[in-house]
Amino acid sequence: MRKMLVWMIILAVAISAPVEAKLRIFACESEWGSLLTELAGDAVNVDVATTALQDVHIVEARPSLIAKMRKADLLVCSGAQLEIGWLPQLLRQAGNPRVSSGPGNFMAASQVTTLEKAASVDRSAGDVHPDGNPHVHLDPYRVLAIAKALSARLGELDAPNAATYRQRLGNFEPRWQAAIKRWEAKAAPLKGKAVVVHHSSWVYLLQWLGMHEIGSLEPKPGVPPTSSHLSSLIAVTSSGGAIAILSAAYQDSKPGLWLAERTGVPALILPFSVGGDAQASDLFGLYDSTIDKLLEALK
Amino acid sequence: MRPIPLALALSSILLMSAQAAESSTDPQIDALAERIRALEANAQELQKQAAEALAAAQAAQAELLQMKTAERDQAVATVSAEPANTTSANAFNPAIALVLKGLYVNHSRNPADYQRAGFPQVGEGGPSADGLQLGESEISLASNIDDKFYGQLTLALESEGGETHTGIEEAYIETTALPNGLTARAGRFFSNIGYLNNHHTHTDYFSDRPLAYQAFLGNQYGDDGVQLRWVAPTDTYLELGGEAFRGENAPASGAAHDGVGAQSFFVHAGGDVGLENSWLAGASVLHADALDGEDGFSGRSNLFVFDLTWKWARNGAFKDSGIVLRSEAFVDDRKGVVIDPLDPDAIAQAWDGKRRGAYIEGLYRFSRSWDIGYRYDKLWAASSGPYASVHDPQRHSVAATWHNSEFSLMRLQFARDQPQPYFSDNVLTLQYQMNLGAHGAHKF
Numbered sequence: 251m252r253k254m255l256v257w258m259i260i261l262a263v264a265i266s267a268p269v270e271a272k273l274r275i276f277a278c279e280s281e282w283g284s285l286l287t288e289l290a291g292d293a294v295n296v297d298v299a300t301t302a303l304q305d306v307h308i309v310e311a312r313p314s315l316i317a318k319m320r321k322a323d324l325l326v327c328s329g330a331q332l333e334i335g336w337l338p339q340l341l342r343q344a345g346n347p348r349v350s351s352g353p354g355n356f357m358a359a360s361q362v363t364t365l366e367k368a369a370s371v372d373r374s375a376g377d378v379h380p381d382g383n384p385h386v387h388l389d390p391y392r393v394l395a396i397a398k399a400l401s402a403r404l405g406e407l408d409a410p411n412a413a414t415y416r417q418r419l420g421n422f423e424p425r426w427q428a429a430i431k432r433w434e435a436k437a438a439p440l441k442g443k444a445v446v447v448h449h450s451s452w453v454y455l456l457q458w459l460g461m462h463e464i465g466s467l468e469p470k471p472g473v474p475p476t477s478s479h480l481s482s483l484i485a486v487t488s489s490g491g492a493i494a495i496l497s498a499a500y501q502d503s504k505p506g507l508w509l510a511e512r513t514g515v516p517a518l519i520l521p522f523s524v525g526g527d528a529q530a531s532d533l534f535g536l537y538d539s540t541i542d543k544l545l546e547a548l549k
Numbered sequence: 550m551r552p553i554p555l556a557l558a559l560s561s562i563l564l565m566s567a568q569a570a571e572s573s574t575d576p577q578i579d580a581l582a583e584r585i586r587a588l589e590a591n592a593q594e595l596q597k598q599a600a601e602a603l604a605a606a607q608a609a610q611a612e613l614l615q616m617k618t619a620e621r622d623q624a625v626a627t628v629s630a631e632p633a634n635t636t637s638a639n640a641f642n643p644a645i646a647l648v649l650k651g652l653y654v655n656h657s658r659n660p661a662d663y664q665r666a667g668f669p670q671v672g673e674g675g676p677s678a679d680g681l682q683l684g685e686s687e688i689s690l691a692s693n694i695d696d697k698f699y700g701q702l703t704l705a706l707e708s709e710g711g712e713t714h715t716g717i718e719e720a721y722i723e724t725t726a727l728p729n730g731l732t733a734r735a736g737r738f739f740s741n742i743g744y745l746n747n748h749h750t751h752t753d754y755f756s757d758r759p760l761a762y763q764a765f766l767g768n769q770y771g772d773d774g775v776q777l778r779w780v781a782p783t784d785t786y787l788e789l790g791g792e793a794f795r796g797e798n799a800p801a802s803g804a805a806h807d808g809v810g811a812q813s814f815f816v817h818a819g820g821d822v823g824l825e826n827s828w829l830a831g832a833s834v835l836h837a838d839a840l841d842g843e844d845g846f847s848g849r850s851n852l853f854v855f856d857l858t859w860k861w862a863r864n865g866a867f868k869d870s871g872i873v874l875r876s877e878a879f880v881d882d883r884k885g886v887v888i889d890p891l892d893p894d895a896i897a898q899a900w901d902g903k904r905r906g907a908y909i910e911g912l913y914r915f916s917r918s919w920d921i922g923y924r925y926d927k928l929w930a931a932s933s934g935p936y937a938s939v940h941d942p943q944r945h946s947v948a949a950t951w952h953n954s955e956f957s958l959m960r961l962q963f964a965r966d967q968p969q970p971y972f973s974d975n976v977l978t979l980q981y982q983m984n985l986g987a988h989g990a991h992k993f
Binding site: 344 | 696699723725726727728729730731732778779780781782783784785786787788817818819820821824827828829860864865866867868869916917918953954955988990991992993
């Protein structure tokens with residue numbers, strides 16, 4: 251037994267000698283994977299842990315993710331406790347101090363102000379996040395602020411490529427600014443319009459576009475829709491003048507369709523994350539698709 | 550010259566007469582014309598003013614937009630210099646989690662008569678009591694200690710015959726800063742052997758542990774000890790580790806070898822197959838020395854555990870729907886002597902042989918709220934020696950679980966347990982289980 255242990259340690263040291271020069275990045279969500287492609291391109295290796303068809307609140311701490319975490323130099327996640335159901339477990343099992351804290355640990359929500367920061371948290375209010383709503387990737391201004399911080403972080407961790415990261419940010423920023431102008435002009439008719447949402451994942455988008463939420467399919471955040479709650483939403487949806495019922499690609503579409511059938515308000519499935527539909531193949535496409543679909547609901 | 554003034558005079562007279570003919574309307578027209586002129590001038594002035602105002606408004610709007618964008622950029626980008634929000638004395642308190650459990654159990658046979666052929670009861674590996682009862686209540690405190698250590702304490706409160714027992718289920722510290730995938734742990738903890746052993750019972754799909762866990766590990770093997778584990782830097786998850794324990798609890802007992810009575814070694818590997826399938830497999834061995842064990846055994850025992858878990862979910866979104874298949878197989882290889890624990894005067898009987906156990910379980914989750922599971926348990930008794938039995942205990946269990954949220958569940962379970970020939974216990978269990986407070990992340 252003791253001999254085995256000794257061999258294990260020797261093996262550990264031998265195998266884990268530095269192998270790769272490229273920065274390895276573990277991205278929790280596909281939107282950060284896409285942002286990293288913009289900011290770093292081929293200069294880094296990116297593993298994206300989840301897809302747009304998975305609920306990132308409750309991903310399983312799969313063995314494959316532990317293996318990826320083990321090798322990462324940088325962790326890029328939404329933060330604000332969005333990944334609390336699995337990320338701490340991955341970190342504890344992977345034994346990789348490079349990313350568990352310090353510069354190798356990048357949380358997007360910590361780079362910007364969050365909305366809905368609850369003064370007091372109580373689980374009777376559902377699965378609330380004490381650090382505010384973590385779905386910051388649907389406000390393009392916040393994305394830009396995050397991009398700047400992330401680019402700086404990449405340069406800090408990988409000094410030889412710092413110029414590349416700076417140059418790529420210089421390329422990304424004007425394109426993104428121009429896209430914001432385009433989106434805002436296009437989305438002008440949406441201003442002041444009301445929607446019913448599945449989960450409180452759209453606050454940043456709605457705030458940016460000047461829209462508002464009049465109801466939620468989930469009785470409380472994280473609690474699956476119930477039939478009695480859905481019934482109570484029929485009146486709200488019809489009288490409130492909602493233009494659409496919003497669900498993310500990963501969410502169960504049935505409750506939204508049920509309500510749509512009874513109110514005549516269309517149920518919209520928005521991509522929510524990069525990869526959520528064919529058009530949302532990157533961050534730009536994500537916004538294009540989201541705004542196009544919302545505008546379609548106006549017709 | 551004379552005719553000209555005359556003509557002038559004449560024409561002026563004519564003109565005057567002509568004017569005189571219209572003299573009644575003349576002042577009104579003048580006034581109107583004057584007013585029109587004034588209005589025209591006014592309109593022009595207004596138009597000019599309006600244009601100016603519009604330009605000014607546009608400029609202001611542009612300025613406002615610019616200000617707003619700047620403000621938004623500023624508002625959106627918090628700097629790390631933002632003052633920490635209301636630092637209070639309890640900001641550094643550990644995360645506290647509670648698990649509350651309660652059961653109603655109906656046995657068709659009296660649990661007091663329950664005996665498992667070939668497998669004497671050890672630890673908490675027996676059937677639950679009949680009727681309404683409080684399950685194990687867990688209090689868990691966990692926190693990072695500093696930049697290099699993590700600590701966790703789990704207390705289990707149990708009520709038995711009107712008395713409340715408090716037990717330290719786990720109390721350990723763990724490193725967080727060892728390099729190269731190494732993690733060391735010390736204290737009291739559940740061994741990393743097998744699959745279920747290092748999982749807390751509140752993550753199980755059934756209200757009780759498989760028979761093999763009950764028979765070979767007294768439900769779950771935890772002890773005082775140290776652990777070292779290492780995750781290989783490979784694309785396929787590979788974890789190797791070893792543990793040394795005091796050796797107080799079944800299958801060890803008596804803290805042999807000056808209190809280092811048990812050792813373990815384990816390997817776990819896992820990965821994904823496509824986007825929708827994940828697997829985890831393991832092989833472990835627990836080597837234990839027993840001095841007067843609960844089942845009367847003294848000697849050395851090697852317990853080999855092989856585990857395999859396979860999960861499938863559409864789009865890899867397991868919490869919404871999916872299937873889990875799991876199986877663990879146990880081989881218990883012992884050499885020593887057995888003295889009937891109920892009869893201290895009994896003669897020691899030599900015992901050198903193997904017993905086996907296994908279970909297979911499947912869980913089908915058809916929505917975020919509902920899942921159903923089936924489990925088949927079997928133990929293979931020894932054919933000779935002090936534990937000899939011709940009957941191999943087995944059990945079928947089915948369970949339906951309703952989850953209101955991630956934090957609460959209600960479970961209805963039915964089991965048909967055959968621990969002895971001609972002894973079938975039909976067990977109906979209704980269980981609630983609630984997780985309060987900070988709820989830690991679960992292992993795969």
